[in-house]
Amino acid sequence: MIVDLPDTTTAKISKALVRIREEGGAVALGRVLTLIIASQLGHEEEAIEAANDASREHPMRVIVVSTQEHDTADAVARVDAEIRVGGDAGASEVIVLRVYGDAAADPESLVTGLLLSDAPVVAWWPGTAPAVPSDSPIGRIAYRRITDASAQPDPQAALRELSSTYRPGDNDFAWTRLTLWRAQLAAVLDQPPYEPIIGIQVIGAAASPSTTLLAAWLQMQLQVPVECKLTTGPLANGVHGVHLKRASGTISLEREIPDIATLSQPGQPLQDLTLKRRSLRDCLADELRRLDPDELYGEVITRGLSQLKKVVSQ
Known part of the structure; x- marks a missing residue:
């Protein structure tokens, strides 16, 4: 099931989640973590599919924050959301936030109210990653931070950057693939x-x-x-x-x-x-098998x- 919430807020999304659980019986019990996926608009579906498949081993809440790569100065601040549960979300709950304009300036505030209580947070950048993942707004609230050097414009340069900015909790799919x-x-x-x-x-x-x-x-x-x-x-x-x-x-x-x-x-x-x-x-x-x-x-x-x-x- 997919519920669309155009031009919405975090509070409205939280209320919609409660309503879906009450009406449809979808519950957050058994969710072991929150996975935050930071992606670009139009490039989030492959990551969501991977998260849905992985959720059968690691039940979780998935929050996808999709922003425009080059936002225009006159873009209207807006958040369009989707809530996916049941067959559209594997063993997880998926919240897709498509963020425009100034609404993308503070992604941490967008996701804070949607995190599972007392559950670890993992951040994943399937595409372009921040220069210092641990210092990014989403990286600061995450136990683990996952990047993918092979998805960067210059993968070898990305490795050197990861080497200089490494903090415990960082990891990269270039290592996982080995x-x-x-x-x-x-x-x-x-x-x-x-x-x-x-x-x-x-x-x-x-x-x-x-x-x-x-x-x-x-x-x-x-x-x-x-x-x-x-x-x-x-x-x-x-x-x-x-x-x-x-x-x-x-x-x-x-x-x-x-x-x-x-x-x-x-x-x-x-x-x-x-x-x-x-x-x-x-x-x-x-990567989700270990959070240390x-x-x-x-x-x-x-x-x-x-x-x-x-x-x-x-």
Whole structure:
């Protein structure tokens, strides 16, 4: 069910939520958090769909604040709202706020009256993120702040910015997308022979901040200099492969086709492994599983990234 509330206020939205619960039986019981999605007008539906899917694992209230990227000076201050419940909201309640003109000047006041009582708040910027997420109006009230460097105009520059502005509670989907890569590489290194790694090469797309973070993580964990090789081209995206050099030979994990990686090890037959590109829903659900700061991400983005010396583009 979708209820439209044109040219409305936070107080009217709150009253409408109460009325919907009383008339339709929709309740907030069991909601474990409030997710605030800060997006641009016309670009919110993909994020809402991901949140609806993730809500089946994490029941929550979703508040979407959509603003115009370049608001005109004469735009009339107005808030149009939608309340989505039932089949249109997964296991969540979705409140969509489309904000125009000066009404967008203080997003914190727009959402404060709509937050679930005594529930943690997570902020997510699926598109352009503020320069310092923790200091932004919405970021200040959030336990966790999720950005996506790959959605920024210059993903590699966005990583450097995240490194300089990091605060505990920040995280980025560029790191979340590496979960399967990190798990697979850790599993390979847990198998004999237990020889030290003497050289590492990580290859990926120039527009892939995940490639850079993977290289920084490997260098920090294994204390071996890493060559991070970034490639360009119309088909270049994501992490392409990792090569771990030992005295007995090189271990290679390469993903040349979608969702399938090939593992080659000295003296062993080639293995095809499932290594899927993580969807927006998977990344969001993963981030919502923990509301405490991701300390490892904090170390990689602040310390590991600065130690990554060699980045080669071609």
